[in-house]
Structures are given as C-alpha cells and as structure tokens.
Amino acid sequence: MDYFNYRENTLFAESVSVNDIAQQFGTPCYVYSRATLERHYKAFTEAAANHQHLVCYAVKANSNLAVLNVLARLGSGFDIVSQGELARVVAAGGEPSKVVFSGVAKTAAEISYALSLGIKCFNVESEAELERISHVASQEGLVAPISIRVNPDIDAKTHPYISTGLKENKFGIAISRALEVYRHAAQLPGIDIQGIDFHIGSQLTEVEPFLAALDKVLAIVAQLAEYGITLKHLDVGGGLGVAYLAEEPPHPSTYVSQLIERLAPFPDLELVFEPGRAIAANAGILVTQVEYLKQNQDKHFAIVDAGMNDLLRPSLYQAWQNIIPVSPHEGDTQQYDIVGPVCETGDFLGKDRALCLTQGDLLAVRSAGAYGFTMSSNYNSRPRVAEIMVDGDTVHVIRKRETIADLYQGENTLPA
Numbered sequence: 001m002d003y004f005n006y007r008e009n010t011l012f013a014e015s016v017s018v019n020d021i022a023q024q025f026g027t028p029c030y031v032y033s034r035a036t037l038e039r040h041y042k043a044f045t046e047a048a049a050n051h052q053h054l055v056c057y058a059v060k061a062n063s064n065l066a067v068l069n070v071l072a073r074l075g076s077g078f079d080i081v082s083q084g085e086l087a088r089v090v091a092a093g094g095e096p097s098k099v100v101f102s103g104v105a106k107t108a109a110e111i112s113y114a115l116s117l118g119i120k121c122f123n124v125e126s127e128a129e130l131e132r133i134s135h136v137a138s139q140e141g142l143v144a145p146i147s148i149r150v151n152p153d154i155d156a157k158t159h160p161y162i163s164t165g166l167k168e169n170k171f172g173i174a175i176s177r178a179l180e181v182y183r184h185a186a187q188l189p190g191i192d193i194q195g196i197d198f199h200i201g202s203q204l205t206e207v208e209p210f211l212a213a214l215d216k217v218l219a220i221v222a223q224l225a226e227y228g229i230t231l232k233h234l235d236v237g238g239g240l241g242v243a244y245l246a247e248e249p250p251h252p253s254t255y256v257s258q259l260i261e262r263l264a265p266f267p268d269l270e271l272v273f274e275p276g277r278a279i280a281a282n283a284g285i286l287v288t289q290v291e292y293l294k295q296n297q298d299k300h301f302a303i304v305d306a307g308m309n310d311l312l313r314p315s316l317y318q319a320w321q322n323i324i325p326v327s328p329h330e331g332d333t334q335q336y337d338i339v340g341p342v343c344e345t346g347d348f349l350g351k352d353r354a355l356c357l358t359q360g361d362l363l364a365v366r367s368a369g370a371y372g373f374t375m376s377s378n379y380n381s382r383p384r385v386a387e388i389m390v391d392g393d394t395v396h397v398i399r400k401r402e403t404i405a406d407l408y409q410g411e412n413t414l415p416a
C-alpha cells in the first residue's frame with residue numbers, strides 16, 4: 001500500500017497535489033512519500049519483532065540522503081556496495097555499526113574506509129577478497145567482521161539480469177566450498193567471523209526460492225557449529241518483489257514470518273534483511289509532461305520530457321511500470337507508446353498504453369522510487385531531475401534539479 005491516490009480526479013502524494021508539485025518545481029521530477037517509505041520499513045520490522053533482527057535497507061535502490069535519513073531515524077541499518085554509498089549513509093545520520101558491505105570488487109581503500117568507521121560486517125564475495133580484507137585489517141591493527149556470501153545455486157525465477165544466486169552468476173562463493181572457506185577464515189589474523197549471507201536475486205514474487213536457499217544455508221550454519229564456528233547472524237539479502245503489473249509478491253510480513261519459522265532451531269541467530277525495492281519502489285513516482293503527441297501511420301506516440309536517462313528500467317529490462325494521468329480528463333483513448341527525448345529507439349517509458357492525452361498533460365510513472373533516480377544518467381547531456389519528498393502536507397526538495405552548468409563542471413578543454 002502506498003500514499004499516492006486520486007482525490008477529486010487528481011493525483012495526490014499524501015496530502016499534496018502532484019499537479020501543484022509539477023507547477024512549482026517543474027518536470028520531470030521524482031516525488032517520494034515519506035509515509036510510504038516508513039510503512040514499508042515497518043512491515044519488515046513488525047513482522048520480525050519476535051526474533052532478533054536488523055533491516056539493512058539496500059542503499060542502491062534509492063540513495064538520496066533524505067530517504068536514508070528517514071529510515072535511519074527508524075533505526076534502519078544499511079546494505080552498501082561502495083565507499084560512496086557508505087559516505088551517504090554517514091552523511092544521512094546512519095550508524096556504521098548497522099552497515100553491511102556487499103559487492104564483488106571491494107578495493108583496499110574501500111575496505112580500509114569501512115574498517116575505520118566500524119561497520120557491522122563485510123559480506124565477502126570471494127576467497128581473494130577474504131585474503132585482502134584480512135591483510136588490510138592486519139596492517140591497520142584491526143580485525144574485520146565478516147560473513148561469507150554463499151551462492152546457494154537457487155533459481156530465483158526472475159529476470160536474468162537481476163538473478164544472482166545461480167552458480168553461473170558472479171556473486172558469492174559456491175556453497176559447496178563454504179565450509180572449507182570458513183575454516184580457512186577462522187585461521188586468518190585480520191578476520192572475525194560473524195555471519196553468513198546470501199542474496200539470490202531481485203524482484204522475486206514467491207517465497208519458495210528464499211526458503212530453499214535458507215534451508216541450504218542453515219545446513220551450513222549447523223555444520224559450522226559442529227566445527228566450533230558459531231555464527232551470530234544470517235543475512236538473507238534482499239529481493240522481495242513488488243507489484244508493478246499483475247505480480248502478486250508475498251506481503252513482507254508473510255515473507256518475514258515464513259523465514260523466521262525456519263529459524264526456530266536457531267533462536268540466537270540474528271536475522272538480517274537487505275530489502276531495497278520492497279521499501280522504496282512504491283514510495284516514489286516519476287512525474288513527466290507530454291511535450292508532443294505524434295502519429296506515424298498507425299502508431300500513436302506521446303513524447304514526454306522524461307527519458308531513459310531519467311528512468312532506465314523500461315529500456316534496460318523491458319520492465320513494465322504503470323503510467324497514469326495526473327489529472328485524468330474526458331476524450332478519446334488511444335494506444336500510446338510513451339517515449340522520451342533521447343536519441344535511441346530504446347528510449348521509452350511504456351508501450352501500448354491506453355490513455356486519453358492532450359499536449360501538456362502530466363503523467364506519473366508509478367513504482368519509480370527504487371532503481372529510478374539511482375540508475376539515472378546525464379546521457380544526451382540532460383541534467384538529472386529534481387527529487388521531492390512529501391511529508392503529509394509539506395513538500396521538501398531533497399535534490400535540486402541539475403543545471404546545464406552542472407553538466408560539464410569538472411571538465412576541461414586542452415590548453416591552447
């Protein structure tokens with residue numbers, strides 16, 4: 001559930017008219033709802049209330065400081081994949097002691113920075129990385145808290161680009177090697193074994209793959225205990241899907257409670273979640289204006305002011321996101337391709353959408369709060385758009401629209 005609803009035939013974000021936001025701040029812009037973010041976060045924590053847990057919101061989904069700050073105030077931890085994301089968490093008031101560091105290519109500098117801040121855990125993705133972390137920590141006279149990200153070889157049944165838990169994917173350490181790697185890690189001077197971790201993919205719409213992965217990983221936890229390696233936490237990654245179209249993903253509470261049931265034999269094992277999309281996607285929309293309507297032969301195009309550089313998911317994954325009029329009006333409905341200004345045939349936000357449109361209309365692309373702004377770029381030298389957060393009846397600009405000058409700030413021509 002989210003807080004984007006029609007009132008008197010116009011779309012509202014919480015108690016603010018989206019039309020008013022567009023008039024005041026221009027288009028395109030991302031609009032987020034604080035209440036929705038909070039509601040989604042609490043869906044996880046409330047369902048997990050009876051078991052020791054930590055929700056580490058996946059920063060990559062939406063890394064705006066205001067978004068991170070809203071979650072940090074609720075006590076959220078964070079899953080990060082770069083020094084930049086960690087710096088954002090700190091700038092937003094997040095606690096490093098609640099940060100888990102994922103990602104396959106952590107540099108020595110990133111490891112050192114994260115160690116100096118005292119993060120909760122490095123999610124180790126390879127044996128070479130384990131050696132590097134131990135080395136960096138030892139050099140600094142520190143011990144690095146780690147968990148091994150195991151690749152459980154489970155089919156997440158999602159888009160191949162966002163499936164990560166199959167043995168052919170680049171992520172994690174083969175589960176068959178897990179015991180050996182843990183026993184080696186236990187010998188390394190700069191390593192303090194804390195947990196175990198998996199992440200099998202994103203936009204999963206069933207609980208079964210999570211449970212299958214969890215069962216495999218719990219078997220490892222039990223075997224490690226026999227070797228005298230007692231883990232403090234188990235990190236189940238992120239990946240819970242949302243409804244973009246007709247998907248029916250489990251509610252976070254169903255997902256969380258089913259995972260927790262499996263943990264009954266491990267009452268002391270803290271459960272860590274890394275949700276990104278399930279918290280942020282439906283907490284945001286992308287507002288765009290129709291610049292032109294155009295008909296080529298039988299095809300109707302609505303050319304809008306937002307493009308693939310602003311919202312890449314439709315072009316990159318053929319992802320379907322709902323596109324709705326901000327203020328619906330009477331008239332003939334056509335099947336429109338909603339296309340952007342970028343010079344690429346792949347630049348579309350949606351295809352074959354039945355809409356009644358006139359030039360100047362505002363459209364809202366739903367479910368754009370996750371992997372929207374964070375995947376945006378300046379392609380075609382288009383300034384990145386403004387981000388707005390609505391909190392009840394108050395509107396905050398949480399990232400101002402880039403200017404043309406911002407585009408080439410930092411660039412230099414060669415000397416004469």
Ligand code: LLP
Nearest residue numbers: 058102199202203238239274275276277371
């Ligand atoms: N943890 C790890 C280690 C991850 O790699 C990811 C996402 C997450 C957590 C959060 O997953 P979520 O709960 O959001 O599914 N750009 C794609 C999604 C890529 C996800 C990458 N990893 C999209 O727009 O669909």
